Amino acid sequence: MLEPHYGELNMPPAAATNLAHKPPDGGWGWAVVVAAFISIGFSYAFPKSLTIYFKEIQEYFSVSYSEIAWLSSVMLASMYAGGPVSSILVNRYGSRPVVMLGGLMVSAAMVLSSFGTTIIHLYLCVGVIGGFGLAFNLQPALTIIGTYFQAKRPLANGLAMTGSPVFLSILAPLNQFLFDSYGWRGSFLILGSVVFNCCVAGALMRPVSNQKPKGCLPPSNEAVDQGAVADAGPQTADSDPEEGQHEGKGQTQNSKLVDLTLFKHRGFLIYLVGNVVMFFGFFAPVVFLAPYAKHQGIDEYSAAFLLTIFALVDMFIRPFTGFLGNTRRIRPKIQYFFSFAVSYNGICHLLFPLASGYQGLVVYAVFFGVGFGMVSALLFEVLMDLVGAPRFSSAVGLVTIIECGPVLLGPPISGALVDTFGEYKYLYSTCGVLMLTPGIFFFVMHYFNYKKLEDEQKQKAAGEMRRPEETVELKSNNEANK
Amino acid sequence: MENMPASWKLLLMLLLVLTASCGRVHAETLAPSPKPLASVPALSADMRKVAVLKSQNSTQNVQLLNPVNLSLECSLTADHNNLPNISAFWSQDGREIPDSRLTVALENQQYHLQRLFYISGEEMLGSYSCVFENGVRADFILATPPFGEVRDKPVVSYVRDFVVLPCKMEEAKPKPLSWRWFRGNKTHKEQISEQPERFQIHSEERKSKLKVINLTHEDAGVYYCGAVYAIGTTMNPIELKVITYQEPLKPFIGILIEVVLLVAVIFLCEKRRSKKNTSKGNEENVDQNNIKLQEEEKGAEEGSSMRQRKV
Numbered sequence: 001m002l003e004p005h006y007g008e009l010n011m012p013p014a015a016a017t018n019l020a021h022k023p024p025d026g027g028w029g030w031a032v033v034v035a036a037f038i039s040i041g042f043s044y045a046f047p048k049s050l051t052i053y054f055k056e057i058q059e060y061f062s063v064s065y066s067e068i069a070w071l072s073s074v075m076l077a078s079m080y081a082g083g084p085v086s087s088i089l090v091n092r093y094g095s096r097p098v099v100m101l102g103g104l105m106v107s108a109a110m111v112l113s114s115f116g117t118t119i120i121h122l123y124l125c126v127g128v129i130g131g132f133g134l135a136f137n138l139q140p141a142l143t144i145i146g147t148y149f150q151a152k153r154p155l156a157n158g159l160a161m162t163g164s165p166v167f168l169s170i171l172a173p174l175n176q177f178l179f180d181s182y183g184w185r186g187s188f189l190i191l192g193s194v195v196f197n198c199c200v201a202g203a204l205m206r207p208v209s210n211q212k213p214k215g216c217l218p219p220s221n222e223a224v225d226q227g228a229v230a231d232a233g234p235q236t237a238d239s240d241p242e243e244g245q246h247e248g249k250g251q252t253q254n255s256k257l258v259d260l261t262l263f264k265h266r267g268f269l270i271y272l273v274g275n276v277v278m279f280f281g282f283f284a285p286v287v288f289l290a291p292y293a294k295h296q297g298i299d300e301y302s303a304a305f306l307l308t309i310f311a312l313v314d315m316f317i318r319p320f321t322g323f324l325g326n327t328r329r330i331r332p333k334i335q336y337f338f339s340f341a342v343s344y345n346g347i348c349h350l351l352f353p354l355a356s357g358y359q360g361l362v363v364y365a366v367f368f369g370v371g372f373g374m375v376s377a378l379l380f381e382v383l384m385d386l387v388g389a390p391r392f393s394s395a396v397g398l399v400t401i402i403e404c405g406p407v408l409l410g411p412p413i414s415g416a417l418v419d420t421f422g423e424y425k426y427l428y429s430t431c432g433v434l435m436l437t438p439g440i441f442f443f444v445m446h447y448f449n450y451k452k453l454e455d456e457q458k459q460k461a462a463g464e465m466r467r468p469e470e471t472v473e474l475k476s477n478n479e480a481n482k
Numbered sequence: 483m484e485n486m487p488a489s490w491k492l493l494l495m496l497l498l499v500l501t502a503s504c505g506r507v508h509a510e511t512l513a514p515s516p517k518p519l520a521s522v523p524a525l526s527a528d529m530r531k532v533a534v535l536k537s538q539n540s541t542q543n544v545q546l547l548n549p550v551n552l553s554l555e556c557s558l559t560a561d562h563n564n565l566p567n568i569s570a571f572w573s574q575d576g577r578e579i580p581d582s583r584l585t586v587a588l589e590n591q592q593y594h595l596q597r598l599f600y601i602s603g604e605e606m607l608g609s610y611s612c613v614f615e616n617g618v619r620a621d622f623i624l625a626t627p628p629f630g631e632v633r634d635k636p637v638v639s640y641v642r643d644f645v646v647l648p649c650k651m652e653e654a655k656p657k658p659l660s661w662r663w664f665r666g667n668k669t670h671k672e673q674i675s676e677q678p679e680r681f682q683i684h685s686e687e688r689k690s691k692l693k694v695i696n697l698t699h700e701d702a703g704v705y706y707c708g709a710v711y712a713i714g715t716t717m718n719p720i721e722l723k724v725i726t727y728q729e730p731l732k733p734f735i736g737i738l739i740e741v742v743l744l745v746a747v748i749f750l751c752e753k754r755r756s757k758k759n760t761s762k763g764n765e766e767n768v769d770q771n772n773i774k775l776q777e778e779e780k781g782a783e784e785g786s787s788m789r790q791r792k793v
Contacts, residue, residue: 056637059646060646180638182638182725182729182730183638183639185643186638186640186727186730187730189731190730190733190737193733193735193736193737193741194737196737196738196741200744200748203748203749206752
């Protein structure tokens with residue numbers, strides 16, 4: 001039910017909001033962006049910042065380095081595996097309760113782990129419960145942006161995703177300070193209260209339509225059903241006829257499971273295939289940047305400074321990318337923007353071996369920061385653009401659990417590559433290929449997808465034109481019959 | 483060598499002096515005055531360290547593992563003065579070594595000074611310097627292999643908990659013979675012996691860990707891990723701080739209260755706003771109902787009037 005005035009923005013012939021309400025695109029929406037900023041920030045930055053404690057915990061429990069590194073992996077795996085569970089809960093109860101529950105979970109996990117006596121205790125508390133709690137923060141935060149924004153959604157997404165580098169920049173020194181003052185146990189206790197602020201984020205995530213009772217099906221589906229049956233006039237602007245047909249089935253499915261009909265959605269499949277390949281090579285270059293620099297003979301502080309440069313560039317590029325994605329020219333073809341961002345990353349990595357000396361590395365850090373920020377800012381925006389806000393929750397749940405594989409396997413495989421060849425340049429070339437291929441894949445597939453969507457849009461428009469005419473005839477017939 | 487009777491030692495010393503006076507190179511042993519370390523040095527050195535000086539002082543670190551005959555040499559490049567002779571002396575730890583003052587002749591634009599030292603034990607480690615008349619000096623700092631990473635921040639642990647203090651000698655440095663742990667301050671260190679209920683020491687070749695169990699406030703302080711070599715022990719200080727659970731509890735509760743307050747404020751504001759909206763909405767509904775009623779009445783009237791007219 002897109003109002004006519006959105007047409008001015010040349011809305012893409014992709015899935016629309018299909019929401020019963022008009023997205024506010026402002027007002028309380030900006031408070032929700034702040035809330036999402038906090039939730040996303042904690043979700044991504046918290047696991048990374050815990051690595052500061054690993055050395056002491058390793059000594060304390062007398063375990064090997066790989067055993068302590070498992071903690072990160074368990075946490076990440078739980079975060080991704082918790083995606084579908086999170087989706088189901090959000091579909092049912094909305095974002096707010098899930099985020100507050102998530103905040104409570106991570107908080108409790110950290111407090112419990114501060115009294116831990118074995119490393120298994122830590123795996124379970126911080127790893128499993130903490131990971132799930134963070135999953136309950138990430139998904140709903142992304143979903144609620146889709147309900148509050150339509151016209152300004154890329155900007156809102158870009159701003160919210162900026163939470164990740166900002167929180168990392170805050171949590172890293174904070175954790176160091178806590179560690180120096182309180183040791184790991186006290187720090188975990190205090191971190192439990194710090195992460196409890198996710199509940200504040202949850203409190204801010206007011207559901208858009210306040211009249212919506214709990215436990216109810218999302219009004220979007222009801223509206224579309226009614227729209228298809230009773231409402232002949234306004235265009236739903238739903239250029240995806242597959243959705244209309246499956247809406248009936250989807251309604252019952254949403255209440256029970258995640259929306260598995262997404263696997264028949266063309267755009268979703270393109271996104272999924274491309275992302276799975278891309279994630280193998282997405283994080284490894286960040287992980288190995290500092291070790292590579294040290295390998296080249298650069299001292300530890302300068303190597304760490306490279307990461308700081310990277311994070312700063314990332315921080316500023318994300319909102320800027322969101323802003324660009326919102327412009328009149330790019331918004332309708334935002335999939336091409338994403339494809340460009342992915343390909344740009346690939347080219348960056350492929351050219352990396354040419355970088356020489358510290359200046360070369362700094363230049364690379366800047367360019368890579370731009371690429372990483374662009375992809376991160378658009379990552380969920382394009383998914384929303386493809387499947388629409390109502391199905392986004394299920395979509396992101398499915399995507400995260402499938403992405404679990406490449407995200408977890410990526411760094412160890414890269415590590416194996418480095419160990420086998422003894423050189424980092426093969427790693428970066430491989431990552432370059434792993435990013436460039438999906439980039440080109442996205443360009444090609446979305447070209448066809450856009451074409452098909454346009455055709456479907458025209459068909460539907462033609463079809464709906466006939467219906468008002470028919471109803472007019474009917475009415476006139478009725479009146480004549482009176 | 484230490485078991486030789488005194489008379490033999492004296493004879494050998496005389497022989498040495500005779501041979502030394504023939505040559506230009508002065509090779510002397512340095513016997514520490516209090517202890518009768520009567521080792522007769524060979525004229526050849528096991529180790530040789532050279533400092534080349536021009537106008538600035540130089541400092542060198544010499545890493546020693548075992549007792550050694552060490553030859554220290556200083557070569558001072560002559561400046562424009564080109565004095566034929568220059569006097570110089572050796573000092574140990576800032577004090578001039580007695581009978582070490584010499585006059586060095588200019589040779590190939592250089593003043594060359596050399597001395598052989600026999601470093602037998604830890605007391606002999608320290609800073610040795612050759613000092614020339616014009617003030618230029620070279621310092622040789624003799625020491626056992628130092629630790630690479632020195633932890634400057636204290637390790638924090640809790641009462642009734644345990645703590646593991648680690649110590650590592652990197653791959654690049656030589657392996658120590660054994661490890662020892664000490665407690666105390668710079669002047670007085672006490673070795674820690676293994677007591678099953680309080681201290682556990684676990685040492686490997688390059689690593690050593692001290693586990694202090696059932697901590698109390700008295701356990702706080704500086705601990706030293708010592709890497710033992712034949713010639714001496716390198717100490718690495720680690721500070722231990724013991725605190726109670728109440729310390730982190732304060733910020734924890736503080737932040738918890740902050741979160742609860744914020745959440746409460748947000749929910750209260752929302753309730754207030756929704757109350758306003760519903761009361762507004764009620765008013766609007768009432769108005770709308772009134773209007774509808776009026777319209778219906780009007781319509782009914784018109785309808786009836788129409789019917790009346792029709793009839």
